[in-house]
Amino acid sequence: MARCGPAPSEKTNKPRLSNENTSQAKPIKNFVAEKTMQIHVKLSTTLRDAVPHYDPSTGLLVDIKPPATIARLAGELGLPAEEIKIVMLNGRHCPMDAPLNDKDRVAFFPAVGGG
Amino acid sequence: MMESTPLHLPEGISSDIVQPYLSCHEAPGQGPFFCISLAGILLAAERLGLSLNAAMVLFLRQGVWPLRFKQNRGVFSADEQTKLLQSRVVVLGCGGLGGHAITLLARLGVGGFTVCDYDNFDESNLNRQLFCTEDRLGMNKAVIAGEELKRIASHAEVRVCTQAATEKTMPGILQDASVLLDCLDDTPTRLLAEKAALQSGAAFVHGAIGGMEGFAFLNKSPNPAKLEQLYPSAVTEKHTHAEYKKGVPALSPAVTAAIQVLLAVRFITASAIAPEKMKLIHLDLSVPEIESLII
Numbered sequence: 001m002a003r004c005g006p007a008p009s010e011k012t013n014k015p016r017l018s019n020e021n022t023s024q025a026k027p028i029k030n031f032v033a034e035k036t037m038q039i040h041v042k043l044s045t046t047l048r049d050a051v052p053h054y055d056p057s058t059g060l061l062v063d064i065k066p067p068a069t070i071a072r073l074a075g076e077l078g079l080p081a082e083e084i085k086i087v088m089l090n091g092r093h094c095p096m097d098a099p100l101n102d103k104d105r106v107a108f109f110p111a112v113g114g115g
Numbered sequence: 116m117m118e119s120t121p122l123h124l125p126e127g128i129s130s131d132i133v134q135p136y137l138s139c140h141e142a143p144g145q146g147p148f149f150c151i152s153l154a155g156i157l158l159a160a161e162r163l164g165l166s167l168n169a170a171m172v173l174f175l176r177q178g179v180w181p182l183r184f185k186q187n188r189g190v191f192s193a194d195e196q197t198k199l200l201q202s203r204v205v206v207l208g209c210g211g212l213g214g215h216a217i218t219l220l221a222r223l224g225v226g227g228f229t230v231c232d233y234d235n236f237d238e239s240n241l242n243r244q245l246f247c248t249e250d251r252l253g254m255n256k257a258v259i260a261g262e263e264l265k266r267i268a269s270h271a272e273v274r275v276c277t278q279a280a281t282e283k284t285m286p287g288i289l290q291d292a293s294v295l296l297d298c299l300d301d302t303p304t305r306l307l308a309e310k311a312a313l314q315s316g317a318a319f320v321h322g323a324i325g326g327m328e329g330f331a332f333l334n335k336s337p338n339p340a341k342l343e344q345l346y347p348s349a350v351t352e353k354h355t356h357a358e359y360k361k362g363v364p365a366l367s368p369a370v371t372a373a374i375q376v377l378l379a380v381r382f383i384t385a386s387a388i389a390p391e392k393m394k395l396i397h398l399d400l401s402v403p404e405i406e407s408l409i410i
Contacts, residue, residue, distance in 0.1 A: 044328055044357070044397075044399075045325045045326045045328050045357035045360075045361050046325075046326075046357050046360045046361060049360075056399055056401045056402050057401075057402045057404075085345065085346055086345055086346075086395075088408045091406070091407075091408050091409060092408070092409045092410075093344075093345075093395075093408065093409065093410040107397075107408070109330075109397075110325075110356070110357050111302070111346055111356045111357065112323045112324065112325035112328065112329075112330055112356060112357045112358065113299075113300060113301065113302045113305070113323050113325070113346075113356045113357075113358060114211070114300055114323060114324040114325050114356070114357070114358030114363045114367075114368075115208045115210055115211055115212045115213070115297075115298045115299050115300035115322065115323065115324065115368075
């Protein structure tokens with residue numbers, strides 16, 4: 001089972017203009033003895049409701065045992081599979097069955113269609 | 116300063132006629148330049164039997180800036196400003212995204228518009244839609260957008276379409292268009308619009324909002340349609356869309372529309388488009404942050 005938790009907020013007033021924030025996020029729980037991968041996860045709009053106290057400024061750091069795919073990560077986070085429409089792995093559009101590597105960044109997006 | 120700065124005017128326009136409407140300005144490090152007011156352009160257009168838009172282009176070609184675009188100078192060259200004046204942008208949807216996009220495009224100097232919306236303003240639109248006011252409830256959004264455009268930019272050539280965008284109406288809507296801005300709120304029509312725009316040779320600029328987040332990308336021919344790759348099964352699941360649960364406050368349409376306009380204007384003014392990976396721009400105003408994702 002993956003362990004995850006919201007990371008503490010950064011104390012900054014500057015808006016971030018890129019996806020460079022992985023170094024700032026810290027897990028609340030990270031006492032896994034066996035070897036795991038650490039994945040930085042960002043959630044968009046409605047998908048945030050699946051993780052209580054999700055902080056959009058830091059995202060989540062998730063420990064997960066290898067080998068793992070994006071789909072397994074989503075499942076262990078309890079994200080509603082039918083609502084996930086776009087997945088980005090390290091800033092690139094990616095399928096759900098893509099394998100994960102340590103320190104990967106994964107962002108999950110639902111369908112957004114308001115105008 | 117005016118006497119020492121060379122002034123070139125369009126053929127058929129003497130300095131005696133437009134002198135009262137000219138002003139000379141100094142840009143630090145760039146030397147002086149002339150501007151001409153709207154009244155002067157109107158006079159010249161009448162003399163030459165041209166539209167206001169065409170007269171503005173003639174002045175720009177001589178390096179004389181329409182006064183209304185004085186503060187665009189520095190960001191745009193006279194050539195780029197001319198390209199904007201000679202372009203036509205289709206705005207599909209004149210609500211949250213569309214109202215802001217139309218206003219920004221007009222102020223930047225786009226000279227041709229086709230604004231489309233079959234819908235009327237509703238009280239629930241007052242929280243975010245720029246052209247929605249209490250006295251306009253029940254009025255058609257495209258008709259109001261056309262009126263607003265004329266108030267901002269009398270030189271703009273405006274076509275108003277109050278029909279829904281369908282396979283049948285899209286070719287007419289896209290006539291003469293350089294770019295189509297997708298400011299719609301339903302996915303099936305977005306998919307249709309992207310395919311129709313790419314087929315007609317126009318660039319397609321997607322925009323979508325939900326909660327405090329927004330998305331935008333530019334797609335252009337000969338690329339394949341991108342939306343159906345991103346949302347392959349979204350058509351039948353409208354109730355799961357983020358905007359239904361998270362609402363749409365005023366901020367996300369304003370900023371997302373600005374990004375859409377930026378993409379459209381960059382496409383119109385570019386002299387040569389270098390091939391590049393298509394990027395989905397995602398903005399999250401709850402942080403706030405903007406990121407470019409490769410799609």
